[in-house]
Amino acid sequence: EKKEEKKVEEDDEEDELDAFMAGINQQATKEKADAIAKDITRRMGKEEEPKVDDKNKLGRTDIDEEDMQESFMKFLEEKKASATEEEDVYEYDEDGNIIWTWKKIIDPLPALDHSTVAYQPFHKNFYVEHDDIKNLSWMDTQRLRRKLCINTAGHGVPKPVASFAHLGFDEGLMKEIRKSEYEHPTAIQAQSIPSALSGRDVLGIAKTGSGKTAAYLWPAIVHIMDQKDLQEGDGPIALIVVPTRELALQVYQEAKRFCKAYNINVICAYGGGSKWEQSNELQGEGAEMVVCTPGRIIDLVKIEATNFTRVTYLVFDEADRMFDMGFEAQVKSISDHIRPDRQCLMFSATFKSKVERLAREALNDPVRIVQGEVGEANEDIDQHVEVLPSLDAKWNWLTARLVQFVASGKVLIFVTKKLNAEILADKLKKRDFKLVLLHGDMQQHERNEHLVKFRGKTIDLLVATDVAARGLDIPEIRTVINYDIARDIDTHVHRIGRTGRAGQKGTAYTLMTEADKEQAGHYVRNLESVNQEVPKELLDLALKAPWFKSSRKEGGGAPQPSGPGARFGLGYQPKQRPTGPGRGKEHNPLTANLNKPSGSGMGMGGGGGGG
Structure with a gap:
C-alpha cells in the first residue's frame, strides 16, 4: 500500500510538471502564431505607416520588410526600454543587433562597502609644467585653445601644450611616440594629457579619430610605473573599459606597443574570446593594465580570476556606445566597485543624458574638454x-x-x-x-x-x-x-x-x-x-x-557652429603595431626625465594628490 501511495504521489508530481510544460508550450505556440500573423499582415501592406521621429529615427520601411529579425529586434528594444532590468538580458553586437547565440545574463557586480577595504595610498599628480607653458598668458592660452578648437570647463584646468617636449616624458616613451610617427599632440591630447598627468579626472567629448586612445594610455604608463610591483593575486592597476571586441583589440595592440619599453604586461579580456585562457593569463602572469569589455570583466571578477583592489586608474572609452548597447548597469557597477579616490577618465563622441549621469557619479571635479561640436562629424x-x-x-x-x-x-x-x-x-x-x-x-x-x-x-x-x-x-x-x-x-x-x-x-x-x-x-x-x-x-x-x-x-534647421571653423590637422601618421608585452617595471617615464631616481616603490613620482 505504501508503494502504491508513493507511486500515486510521483504520478501527481509528474502531472504538475506536465501541466507546467504544456502551459509553456501553449504560450510559445500562441506567441509564434501571433508573430506569423503580424508578419503576414505587414507583408500585405495592411500595417499603418510607421511614424518617423525626426530626432532619433532613420529606419527605412523597405529595409525592414527584407528582414524579420529587424522587427523582432525592435520589439526587444522596446521591451528593454520599458523595464530597466531588461538592459542586462540581451547582449548587442556592434551594428545594434541581438547576438543570436543568446548568451547568459551578466548581472552587475554586487554592492561593495569601501570602508571595509584597507586600500594603500598612491600618487597621481606627476605633472611639472614646462617653462614655455608656464609663461603663457591667459590670452595666449585661450588663443591656443581656439586654434585647437577645444573648450574647457572645471576648476584649475591645466594649460594645453603645443609639443610633446612640454609633457616631460622620458626618452623611452618619446622614442615609441616618434616610432609611431606622431609629430605633434592632437587637440584632445594637448589638453587631456596635462590634465591626466596632474591627477585630475577627465571628461573628454571628442570627434572620432581624435587620438584619444594615446591620450589615456600615456598617462596610464606613468601612473603604473610609480606603483609597487604586482604581487601574487593582485589585479590590474589600470583598467580600460570599452564597448566592443574590435575596439578592445585595437586599444590592446596600441597599449602593447607603448608598454613594451617598460615591461608592463597588458591583457585583453573581451566577450567572444576564450574565458579560460583570459582567466589563466590573469591568474598566472597577472597584468598591470587590462583592456576589457564590461560583461567579460564582470564575469572574470565573479570567478575570482582578477579583482579591482589595485585599480587606481580607470578609463571608460566610448561611454555613449556602452549605454547604447545596454551596458549601463554593468558600467556603473564596475565604477562603484573601484576605490572612490581612483583617477577616472571618460571619453565619448556624444554627451547623452545617460553619459552625463555616469559622469556626475563616476568623476570627481573633472576637467571637461569638448572638441568641436558635441556629436558632430569630422571636418577633416x-x-x-x-x-x-x-x-x-x-x-x-x-x-x-x-x-x-x-x-x-x-x-x-x-x-x-x-x-x-x-x-x-x-x-x-x-x-x-x-x-x-x-x-x-x-x-x-x-x-x-x-x-x-x-x-x-x-x-x-x-x-x-x-x-x-x-x-x-x-x-x-x-x-x-x-x-x-x-x-x-x-x-x-x-x-x-x-x-x-x-x-x-x-x-x-x-x-x-x-x-x-x-x-x-x-x-x-x-x-x-x-x-x-x-x-x-x-x-x-x-x-x-x-x-x-x-x-x-519656423526658423529651425541647422545648428550654427560656435567658435572658429579652422581644423587642426596636426600631422598624425599611420601607426605600426608590434606585439610582445612583458611584465614587471624598469623605470618611471616621467620621473626619470626629471632627474629623480626611478624605481617601483610608491611615491616615486612628483606631486601629491592621492590617497
Whole structure:
C-alpha cells in the first residue's frame, strides 16, 4: 500500500510538471502564431505607416520588410526600454543587433562597502609644467585653445601644450611616440594629457579619430610605473573599459606597443574570446593594465580570476556606445566597485543624458574638454551626398567609380543589413574586385582574419555592416561609401569617422534615393554643422518631408557652429603595431626625465594628490 501511495504521489508530481510544460508550450505556440500573423499582415501592406521621429529615427520601411529579425529586434528594444532590468538580458553586437547565440545574463557586480577595504595610498599628480607653458598668458592660452578648437570647463584646468617636449616624458616613451610617427599632440591630447598627468579626472567629448586612445594610455604608463610591483593575486592597476571586441583589440595592440619599453604586461579580456585562457593569463602572469569589455570583466571578477583592489586608474572609452548597447548597469557597477579616490577618465563622441549621469557619479571635479561640436562629424572628411533615382542607379554609380576609389587608398562600403552586405559582396566579386566581408553574425576568429587581410597590402576593399562603424582604426582608409544610409545620425558620424583619422584627409559618399526623404533632413543638418555645402538635390529631397519643411518655415534647421571653423590637422601618421608585452617595471617615464631616481616603490613620482 505504501508503494502504491508513493507511486500515486510521483504520478501527481509528474502531472504538475506536465501541466507546467504544456502551459509553456501553449504560450510559445500562441506567441509564434501571433508573430506569423503580424508578419503576414505587414507583408500585405495592411500595417499603418510607421511614424518617423525626426530626432532619433532613420529606419527605412523597405529595409525592414527584407528582414524579420529587424522587427523582432525592435520589439526587444522596446521591451528593454520599458523595464530597466531588461538592459542586462540581451547582449548587442556592434551594428545594434541581438547576438543570436543568446548568451547568459551578466548581472552587475554586487554592492561593495569601501570602508571595509584597507586600500594603500598612491600618487597621481606627476605633472611639472614646462617653462614655455608656464609663461603663457591667459590670452595666449585661450588663443591656443581656439586654434585647437577645444573648450574647457572645471576648476584649475591645466594649460594645453603645443609639443610633446612640454609633457616631460622620458626618452623611452618619446622614442615609441616618434616610432609611431606622431609629430605633434592632437587637440584632445594637448589638453587631456596635462590634465591626466596632474591627477585630475577627465571628461573628454571628442570627434572620432581624435587620438584619444594615446591620450589615456600615456598617462596610464606613468601612473603604473610609480606603483609597487604586482604581487601574487593582485589585479590590474589600470583598467580600460570599452564597448566592443574590435575596439578592445585595437586599444590592446596600441597599449602593447607603448608598454613594451617598460615591461608592463597588458591583457585583453573581451566577450567572444576564450574565458579560460583570459582567466589563466590573469591568474598566472597577472597584468598591470587590462583592456576589457564590461560583461567579460564582470564575469572574470565573479570567478575570482582578477579583482579591482589595485585599480587606481580607470578609463571608460566610448561611454555613449556602452549605454547604447545596454551596458549601463554593468558600467556603473564596475565604477562603484573601484576605490572612490581612483583617477577616472571618460571619453565619448556624444554627451547623452545617460553619459552625463555616469559622469556626475563616476568623476570627481573633472576637467571637461569638448572638441568641436558635441556629436558632430569630422571636418577633416569631405562629405558628398548623392541623390539617385533608383536602387539600380546606386549600383551603377558604385561600379563606375570603385576602381578609381580603390586606386587612391582603402575603401570601406557600409550596408545596413548583413544579407544585403553578402549580396553586394558577391556581386562585386563577380566584377573581379578583391574584397573581404564583415558583419555581426561572423565568428570572432573570422572577423579577425578578415580585418588582418584588410589591414594588409593585398585587399583594399571592405564591405561591412555597422559592426565596423566604431573602433576600426585603419588610417589608410581614404574613402567611405554609405551604400545604405545609417539608421541614425550618430551611427552615420561614426561610419564616416573611419576615414579622416587624426588629421588625415578622407572622403565619404552617402547614396540616397526617394525612399530616404524622411531622413534627408538629418543629413542636411549634419553637413551644415560642419560648414560643408549642402547639394541642392539633397535639400530638395529633405523638403519633401513635412517635419523638415515645417522646421525650416519656423526658423529651425541647422545648428550654427560656435567658435572658429579652422581644423587642426596636426600631422598624425599611420601607426605600426608590434606585439610582445612583458611584465614587471624598469623605470618611471616621467620621473626619470626629471632627474629623480626611478624605481617601483610608491611615491616615486612628483606631486601629491592621492590617497
